[in-house]
Amino acid sequence: MLSSMCTEPHPAARRAAERFLATNPGDPASYPAVADLETQAIEYLGEIAGLETPDGYVASGGTEANIQAVRAARNLARDGTSADGESVNVVAPESAHFSFHKAAGLLDVELRLVPTEDGKADLTAVEAAVDEGTALVVGIAGTTEYGRVDPIGELAELARSVGARTHIDAAWGGFLLPFSDHEWTFADAPIDSMTIDPHKVGRAAIPAGGFLVRDRALLDALAVETPYLESASQASLTGTRSGAGVASTVAACEALWPAGYRENYERARANAEWLAGELSERGFPVVEPELPIVAADLPQDLFETLREAGWRISRTGRGELRVVCMPHVTRGTLGRFLADLDSYR
Amino acid sequence: MLSSMCTEPHPAARRAAERFLATNPGDPASYPAVADLETQAIEYLGEIAGLETPDGYVASGGTEANIQAVRAARNLARDGTSADGESVNVVAPESAHFSFHKAAGLLDVELRLVPTEDGKADLTAVEAAVDEGTALVVGIAGTTEYGRVDPIGELAELARSVGARTHIDAAWGGFLLPFSDHEWTFADAPIDSMTIDPHKVGRAAIPAGGFLVRDRALLDALAVETPYLESASQASLTGTRSGAGVASTVAACEALWPAGYRENYERARANAEWLAGELSERGFPVVEPELPIVAADLPQDLFETLREAGWRISRTGRGELRVVCMPHVTRGTLGRFLADLDSYR
Numbered sequence: 214m215l216s217s218m219c220t221e222p223h224p225a226a227r228r229a230a231e232r233f234l235a236t237n238p239g240d241p242a243s244y245p246a247v248a249d250l251e252t253q254a255i256e257y258l259g260e261i262a263g264l265e266t267p268d269g270y271v272a273s274g275g276t277e278a279n280i281q282a283v284r285a286a287r288n289l290a291r292d293g294t295s296a297d298g299e300s301v302n303v304v305a306p307e308s309a310h311f312s313f314h315k316a317a318g319l320l321d322v323e324l325r326l327v328p329t330e331d332g333k334a335d336l337t338a339v340e341a342a343v344d345e346g347t348a349l350v351v352g353i354a355g356t357t358e359y360g361r362v363d364p365i366g367e368l369a370e371l372a373r374s375v376g377a378r379t380h381i382d383a384a385w386g387g388f389l390l391p392f393s394d395h396e397w398t399f400a401d402a403p404i405d406s407m408t409i410d411p412h413k414v415g416r417a418a419i420p421a422g423g424f425l426v427r428d429r430a431l432l433d434a435l436a437v438e439t440p441y442l443e444s445a446s447q448a449s450l451t452g453t454r455s456g457a458g459v460a461s462t463v464a465a466c467e468a469l470w471p472a473g474y475r476e477n478y479e480r481a482r483a484n485a486e487w488l489a490g491e492l493s494e495r496g497f498p499v500v501e502p503e504l505p506i507v508a509a510d511l512p513q514d515l516f517e518t519l520r521e522a523g524w525r526i527s528r529t530g531r532g533e534l535r536v537v538c539m540p541h542v543t544r545g546t547l548g549r550f551l552a553d554l555d556s557y558r
Numbered sequence: 559m560l561s562s563m564c565t566e567p568h569p570a571a572r573r574a575a576e577r578f579l580a581t582n583p584g585d586p587a588s589y590p591a592v593a594d595l596e597t598q599a600i601e602y603l604g605e606i607a608g609l610e611t612p613d614g615y616v617a618s619g620g621t622e623a624n625i626q627a628v629r630a631a632r633n634l635a636r637d638g639t640s641a642d643g644e645s646v647n648v649v650a651p652e653s654a655h656f657s658f659h660k661a662a663g664l665l666d667v668e669l670r671l672v673p674t675e676d677g678k679a680d681l682t683a684v685e686a687a688v689d690e691g692t693a694l695v696v697g698i699a700g701t702t703e704y705g706r707v708d709p710i711g712e713l714a715e716l717a718r719s720v721g722a723r724t725h726i727d728a729a730w731g732g733f734l735l736p737f738s739d740h741e742w743t744f745a746d747a748p749i750d751s752m753t754i755d756p757h758k759v760g761r762a763a764i765p766a767g768g769f770l771v772r773d774r775a776l777l778d779a780l781a782v783e784t785p786y787l788e789s790a791s792q793a794s795l796t797g798t799r800s801g802a803g804v805a806s807t808v809a810a811c812e813a814l815w816p817a818g819y820r821e822n823y824e825r826a827r828a829n830a831e832w833l834a835g836e837l838s839e840r841g842f843p844v845v846e847p848e849l850p851i852v853a854a855d856l857p858q859d860l861f862e863t864l865r866e867a868g869w870r871i872s873r874t875g876r877g878e879l880r881v882v883c884m885p886h887v888t889r890g891t892l893g894r895f896l897a898d899l900d901s902y903r
Contacts, residue, residue, distance in 0.1 A: 214588065216588050216787075216788070217582065217585060217588050218798075219580065219582050219585075220580070221580050222579060227576075230579055231572075231576050234567060234572060234575055234576075234763045234764065234802075235565070235566050237562065237564050237764060240561075240562060240564075242872075243562050243870045243872070273618045273796045273798075273799075274796055275797060275798070276795070276796050276797030276798070277795075277796055280795075288663075311782055311783060311784055311785060311792075311797075312797055314782050314783070315782045315792075315797075318782065319629060319664065319665065320664065320665075320666070358786055410798075418579045418802075419580065419582060419799070419800050419801065420618065420765060420796070420798065420799070420800045437656055437659050437660045439656055440656060440703075440874070440875040441703055441873065441875065442872060443872050443873070447656075447660075450621070450622075450660075450795075451619055451622055451796075452621030452655075452660075453563075453564060453618075453620070453621070453757065453764060453765065453767075454764070454765070456764065457579075457763075525587075527587075527786055527787060528786065528788070529785070530785040530786065535786060
């Protein structure tokens with residue numbers, strides 16, 4: 214399995230998930246134990262993402278967290294304008310995950326996609342795209358296709374210049390970036406919200422996405438009243454939620470933050486560089502990995518043959534082979550993949 | 559725990575959930591085994607809900623399924639009108655779950671709530687509320703507060719009269735109603751979509767909601783393109799989804815449909831009637847249970863004392879005690895609850 218951004222949960226995370234399978238953090242007054250665990254989970258995520266007094270919740274995944282960021286920004290932008298129901302826009306690099314397209318359609322906001330340079334948001338294009346109707350500027354810290362990190366500080370500055378908020382999608386990158394030199398956290402730049410998913414590189418069980426906000430007002434902008442629950446309101450997009458995801462997030466972070474995640478990052482980076490080198494030596498054009506995703510231009514019939522042979526691989530939008538070096542992807546697996554590739558080409 | 563609409567999963571469902579914890583039906587080309595299981599899950603749900611060639615998917619829960627119903631109806635209604643972006647409305651009884659309020663805010667549609675009579679949608683009020691801007695009429699088959707079933711056939715007829723679609727929320731009721739005399743299925747009335755949650759009375763593991771549609775066009779109206787996945791598009795609201803929810807749905811249905819669910823229904827009904835009788839005998843006004851939810855007017859200080867004593871109980875919007883007779887709620891538990899109640903009053 215070389216195509217997934219999910220992986221085998223850590224054994225402690227798996228045990229915690231199994232223990233909390235029948236609990237619902239969406240009904241905190243009925244399930245107080247898992248509600249307490251959620252507070253711990255958000256504290257861990259805050260520590261990882263440079264937020265001293267974090268607020269947020271464990272979402273169903275990155276898609277929910279990204280939708281919520283757009284929804285909060287839209288709701289607050291509308292409240293601030295006199296003309297009710299005025300259309301707002303969201304500016305994002307074209308590298309943004311397809312969940313932002315989903316969010317825009319759902320929420321009836323205009324998505325302005327700007328070009329990228331070497332896979333990163335082109336700041337001149339962002340500057341040209343933002344205006345007074347911009348509710349949110351999106352930056353990606355670890356793009357889905359090439360693992361690139363946008364210039365977060367500059368994006369946040371451009372957002373501020375038009376009174377917009379900034380959201381960082383670190384769904385996949387968030388558990389790798391603390392060990393890199395990138396600037397991406399709440400401490401590095403005046404960003405407002407972040408997606409950071411425990412069930413990807415964090416090795417929690419699915420479903421465990423992370424939605425973090427600097428200012429509680431963003432959560433308040435999402436809240437609906439909850440009659441027949443003993444809690445008063447609910448800010449999540451889903452109603453019933455998975456206690457397994459929450460409990461396994463805490464267990465994974467307890468087990469792996471920070472040393473285990475650092476080890477995982479080093480190993481993944483080494484594997485990605487090795488694979489990129491091997492593919493390059495074989496004459497396939499390779500996109501240099503920045504975070505551990507390898508993209509390489511393979512003939513389409515070779516790609517198809519490898520898929521038919523049982524390798525779970527996927528393609529970038531441009532059709533390149535895309536290998537995500539997740540914790541379950543070992544050097545041995547990559548070696549066997551290359552051996553198969555050699556035998557078919 | 560007397561307040562939850564979730565329950566302990568069936569042992570077979572729990573085992574299946576544990577086995578599929580690390581799979582993602584949101585990426586079916588990477589996880590084909592769980593994609594096959596999802597087809598089976600939808601076939602079971604279709605059988606239960608009277609749909610011969612069912613389409614749909616296993617959602618994160620009833621909230622997602624309800625949002626998706628509103629979203630599909632909105633998107634299709636807009637496509638059908640010449641004026642782009644025209645506002646549409648959704649007509650629902652005031653008994654509708656708060657997820658419809660969430661959906662309306664999210665999707666920018668007007669939610670027209672109509673009064674109920676004895677907890678059921680008042681048809682005269684629905685008739686007065688629908689118009690050419692109505693995209694969807696909602697009926698509830700087992701309301702969250704009192705377990706009431708709306709007149710589904712009549713609602714669907716009123717919807718048709720203005721060219722609107724009909725959605726039935728059977729999130730909680732769907733695994734009880736097959737054993738009652740109510741009309742609520744796709745076979746009973748020309749309804750278009752349904753929410754029916756395996757992780758409630760169906761005894762699957764959280765998260766397992768069910769979204770069923772009669773016509774695949776409703777799913778198509780939700781689809782977004784999915785680059786870097788080997789599948790072409792995705793109709794779900796969330797992206798990564800829980801294989802545990804899908805696998806445990808199949809396991810629970812294999813184990814319990816139909817005999818086990820019937821037994822569960824009979825027991826729950828008997829318990830609800832018994833509890834209602836006992837509360838009534840003690841002089842507390844009781845709302846006669848139709849499906850196994852008991853609502854009774856208790857003094858608020860008695861309610862609070864029982865909560866402090868450790869009973870997980872909740873209130874209706876009118877402040878009544880509300881007890882949901884789920885599979886884990888036994889006669890013994892209810893007896894102990896009454897004993898505590900007697901000792902405190």
